[in-house]
Amino acid sequence: MKEAVLQLRNVTKTIGRRTIVSDLSFDIPAGEVFGFLGPNGAGKTTTIRMIVGLISMTKGEITVKGVSVRKQFEQAMTHIGAIVENPEMYKFLTGYQNLVHFARRHSGVTKQRIDEVVQLLGLQNRIHEKVKRYSLGMRQRLGVAQAILHKPSVLILDEPTNGLDPAGIRELRDYLRKLTQEEGLSVIVSSHLLSEMELMCDRVAIIQGGKLIDVRSLQEAKHSMQTKIIVESSDIESAHRLLSGAFNHQGVTLAGDRIEITADRSLIPDIARLLVKAGLDVYGIHASQQSLEDQFLEITGGEMVV
Amino acid sequence: MSSLGNLIRNENMKIYRRPRTWLMVGFLVLALGLMSGLMKWDESRSSGGDWKASLTQQNSHYQTQLAESKDMDSDYKEYLTKEIKINEYYLANDMNPHALSLWDYVNSSAALVMLITILTVIVAADMIAAEFTWGTIKLLLVGPASRSKIMLSKYISTMTFALLLLLLSFVLAFAAGAVLQGFDGLSLPHLNVGADGVVHESSMVVNSLQKYGYAVISLLMYVTLAFMISAAFRSSSMAIAFSLLFMLVGNTVTMLLSGYEWSKYLLFANIDLTQYLPGNSPLRPEMTLGFSITMLIAYYVVFQLIAWTLFTKRDVAG
Numbered sequence: 001m002k003e004a005v006l007q008l009r010n011v012t013k014t015i016g017r018r019t020i021v022s023d024l025s026f027d028i029p030a031g032e033v034f035g036f037l038g039p040n041g042a043g044k045t046t047t048i049r050m051i052v053g054l055i056s057m058t059k060g061e062i063t064v065k066g067v068s069v070r071k072q073f074e075q076a077m078t079h080i081g082a083i084v085e086n087p088e089m090y091k092f093l094t095g096y097q098n099l100v101h102f103a104r105r106h107s108g109v110t111k112q113r114i115d116e117v118v119q120l121l122g123l124q125n126r127i128h129e130k131v132k133r134y135s136l137g138m139r140q141r142l143g144v145a146q147a148i149l150h151k152p153s154v155l156i157l158d159e160p161t162n163g164l165d166p167a168g169i170r171e172l173r174d175y176l177r178k179l180t181q182e183e184g185l186s187v188i189v190s191s192h193l194l195s196e197m198e199l200m201c202d203r204v205a206i207i208q209g210g211k212l213i214d215v216r217s218l219q220e221a222k223h224s225m226q227t228k229i230i231v232e233s234s235d236i237e238s239a240h241r242l243l244s245g246a247f248n249h250q251g252v253t254l255a256g257d258r259i260e261i262t263a264d265r266s267l268i269p270d271i272a273r274l275l276v277k278a279g280l281d282v283y284g285i286h287a288s289q290q291s292l293e294d295q296f297l298e299i300t301g302g303e304m305v306v
Numbered sequence: 307m308s309s310l311g312n313l314i315r316n317e318n319m320k321i322y323r324r325p326r327t328w329l330m331v332g333f334l335v336l337a338l339g340l341m342s343g344l345m346k347w348d349e350s351r352s353s354g355g356d357w358k359a360s361l362t363q364q365n366s367h368y369q370t371q372l373a374e375s376k377d378m379d380s381d382y383k384e385y386l387t388k389e390i391k392i393n394e395y396y397l398a399n400d401m402n403p404h405a406l407s408l409w410d411y412v413n414s415s416a417a418l419v420m421l422i423t424i425l426t427v428i429v430a431a432d433m434i435a436a437e438f439t440w441g442t443i444k445l446l447l448v449g450p451a452s453r454s455k456i457m458l459s460k461y462i463s464t465m466t467f468a469l470l471l472l473l474l475s476f477v478l479a480f481a482a483g484a485v486l487q488g489f490d491g492l493s494l495p496h497l498n499v500g501a502d503g504v505v506h507e508s509s510m511v512v513n514s515l516q517k518y519g520y521a522v523i524s525l526l527m528y529v530t531l532a533f534m535i536s537a538a539f540r541s542s543s544m545a546i547a548f549s550l551l552f553m554l555v556g557n558t559v560t561m562l563l564s565g566y567e568w569s570k571y572l573l574f575a576n577i578d579l580t581q582y583l584p585g586n587s588p589l590r591p592e593m594t595l596g597f598s599i600t601m602l603i604a605y606y607v608v609f610q611l612i613a614w615t616l617f618t619k620r621d622v623a624g
Contacts, residue, residue, distance in 0.1 A: 046623070049621075049622070049623065052447075052448040053447065053448065054444060054447055054448065054621065054622040054623070055621040055622065055623060056619075056621060073452060074307045074308070074450045074451065074452055075307065075450070077448065077449055077450040077451075078307065078450045080448070082445075082448045083445075084444040084445070084448065085441075085444070086441070087445065088440055088441030088442050088444070088445065089442065089445075090320060090440065090442060091440070092323060092324050092325070093319070093320075093323055097319065097323065100319075101316050101319060101320075102445070102449070104308070104312040104313075104315060104316055105308040105312065105313070105316070105449040105450060105451055106308070106449075106450060107307065107308075107309070143445075146445065
């Protein structure tokens with residue numbers, strides 16, 4: 001495990017008698033895109049706002065590179081760049097003036113650095129226009145620019161895809177990849193959009209009802225290749241008998257007019273050979289990787305509110 | 307970590323890059339121009355005639371008033387006696403008090419501090435609440451600056467804005483006076499009757515600054531109140547509406563309540579310190595200058611504490 005940039009220890013938030021986030025503890029390793037997944041109202045936004053100090057913690061401790069957010073807020077924030085929900089900018093200022101505004105808060109952000117970030121996000125053509133004339137996608141980019149000006153170690157994005165069209169979402173995803181590679185930062189993204197998280201994240205934490213349910217690596221899931229292989233054949237009964245015998249009944253089930261086998265992808269050629277040798281007509285063999293959505297629904301017991 | 311200086315520069319940028327601010331400045335300049343023009347026009351209409359004769363006439367009128375009414379208020383009696391002495395001094399030294407000097411423009415402009423107060427109250431009420439309305443509060447707070455520091459930078463910027471308007475008003479009124487009347491009256495003294503019953507000459511600049519000073523004390527209180535309201539309400543229109551409402555209705559309501567003893571503890575009963583100047587009487591007879599100053603300091607501290615608590619302790623959600 002790589003060094004943790006961000007650590008949450010027993011983080012709890014209660015408002016009145018209601019517990020919104022309960023006893024959350026996990027580490028976020030350096031250089032990863034880490035996803036926060038959960039249905040609406042699961043406590044994702046509350047957790048993120050506690051990390052950036054917008055909401056106070058009732059109990060627990062959050063540290064950024066070992067610096068406590070609660071005790072040394074100013075110092076901790078030098079390591080963090082964030083966009084909480086839609087990046088609202090000062091509309092009466094130009095994009096550049098907005099960046100100057102946020103740059104002034106940090107020591108050591110030079111004019112060159114501002115220009116560099118503007119280039120990186122492809123804003124150079126319209127940076128001197130007033131923000132009120134920007135599209136949502138451009139504002140999103142300006143928001144990212146603002147968040148990375150001071151070269152933070154952690155970039156936090158709360159629901160960054162809200163209100164963006166598919167092209168905008170794709171654009172954002174590309175920028176995030178570029179940033180993790182070129183600036184070497186860790187990214188924390190929260191979302192309720194599973195497909196998006198699947199494409200963006202190395203690892204996801206699944207949160208429900210303010211509790212951490214699971215942290216899983218999406219990379220591992222891709223590498224392990226435990227998939228569901230679906231076989232369609234003309235004589236489904238004989239095919240089923242044949243395959244059950246060949247693979248010791250391990251995970252071979254007959255589902256209507258097709259056979260489902262839970263196994264490694266590398267078995268597919270063997271299955272095909274076996275069926276053809278036995279003289280059975282094969283209409284199709286395909287592997288369906290279990291999606292994050294399936295896993296998510298499995299874990300949260302199908303209580304998905306998207 | 308953010309330096310306070312940079313935070314103040316940010317707040318200033320947000321004030322002066324807004325067209326609204328320049329509209330306000332324009333409005334103040336317009337009001338000053340209008341005032342000066344009216345004063346000049348009024349002078350040209352009423353000038354002429356023998357000022358010495360009219361002063362003598364005025365004095366004899368005062369004297370008959372003093373002689374005839376025996377049950378006169380002692381304050382008023384004192385006032386008339388002083389007026390007579392000052393008029394005699396004018397006559398003896400051949401100084402025409404009715405001729406406008408550039409100081410008259412500056413002194414009249416002190417009345418415009420009320421307008422400056424209203425403009426600054428609007429800016430102050432917007433200072434924190436607008437960040438919530440715009441949604442920029444999240445980005446503003448997520449940075450290496452504590453909330454106390456951000457609040458302080460906002461307060462300092464607001465006060466700097468007020469100071470700028472005050473300077474502008476003073477300088478423009480002086481300039482208008484200089485253009486319309488010339489510099490002849492520059493060294494004209496301000497006359498007042500001291501405790502020893504003798505007429506004294508004092509500097510006009512000091513007198514003008516004093517007039518501004520009283521108005522600035524109420525400006526400070528109203529603006530701090532508006533700043534607190536801005537921290538309490540998270541919508542700028544609500545904050546502006548409430549601040550202006552307090553400011554415009556507060557005095558009237560306090561007047562209506564002046565029959566009750568506890569009314570002396572109200573902010574608006576103490577905010578105008580000119581009530582302790584000779585010739586004026588305070589809202590309630592038992593009130594003293596020391597009492598009012600103590601009350602104002604207490605209110606100021608309470609406003610700052612409430613604003614600070616609301617701004618630094620509350621969660622920013624939604």
